[in-house]
Amino acid sequence: MDKSKIPAGQADALGALLDDHRAVKTLFKTFKDTEDRDGKESIAREVCQQLTVHATIEEEIFYPALRGVSDSIDDMLDEAKVEHQVAKDLIAAIEEDPGGDMLEANFTVLSEYVSHHVAEEEGELFNNVIKEKIDLRDVAPLMAARKEELTQEPS
Template sequence: MASPQTATKSRQTKPGSKPARKSARAASRSPDAISLLKADHKEVKSYFKQYEGLEDVAEKQALADKICRALTVHAQIEEEIYYPAARAAIDDDDLLDEAEVEHGSAKQLIAEIQAMTAADRLFDAKVTVLGEYIDHHVKEEEKEMFPESRASDLDLKALGAQLAERKAELMAKAH
């Protein structure tokens, strides 16, 4: 798999060209990387909160599917773009290693949820536990990793534009 830097190089355009101007405009409109990731966190947290209040099996199924899709895309953009950039910019391999392991656990639970229906006996429990995993993971990112990234020399604006572009691609495929 190409590194984020390699992927960027293959898409480089001439300064001042129409694609370069379009890309620059998109970057100026995009939130920085941390703002984008925090917005994702907030959105998914609201989904889990909504899920708690649901009784209808079809509504639970639809919302669980939405949660799984959002988390899958979020984890992928973090793993492809944000984590490699953060690993290069901050000196905290343990924190990044833990985040990767947490993603692995979440992905396993997502796969189990996706293989079930909302009528299955352990469905609600698995969605609840996934929410707890994600809550823990989000706290570590927002209290430790994000502040370290802000304090580093990471170009969070450019990284945010990359994340937004990749997220849009993946969400389009997911629908």
């Protein structure tokens, strides 16, 4: 999704989520290109942290702001909730044993799963938000403040 084409009422909120998606996508590629085991573990920890913060912001602020606008958006939010839970389960497996034998497998599945989720979110949910002209101007600062709060907390 091209950030420059997002209407003003949604630009800050959707733009912030798009930035998160791009950052994690870059880290997934870096993980794949890294040969060093310590490097892979460090990248995996960073991805898990970023995804946890991102999912929290969506679940606490973004998704509730969309709930009830339309049945189709509600259906997408229900699916996103399930997808988030699966991602959280994979994140927990990675965080429990980042140096373990299953790191590559868990991280690969997480990468594929998150890529699928992002494609649906950007291609369907965000497009419906724009189509429905949902004003997210009040939501964006709440999202930014919550992200700041979550990234300042000790791990």
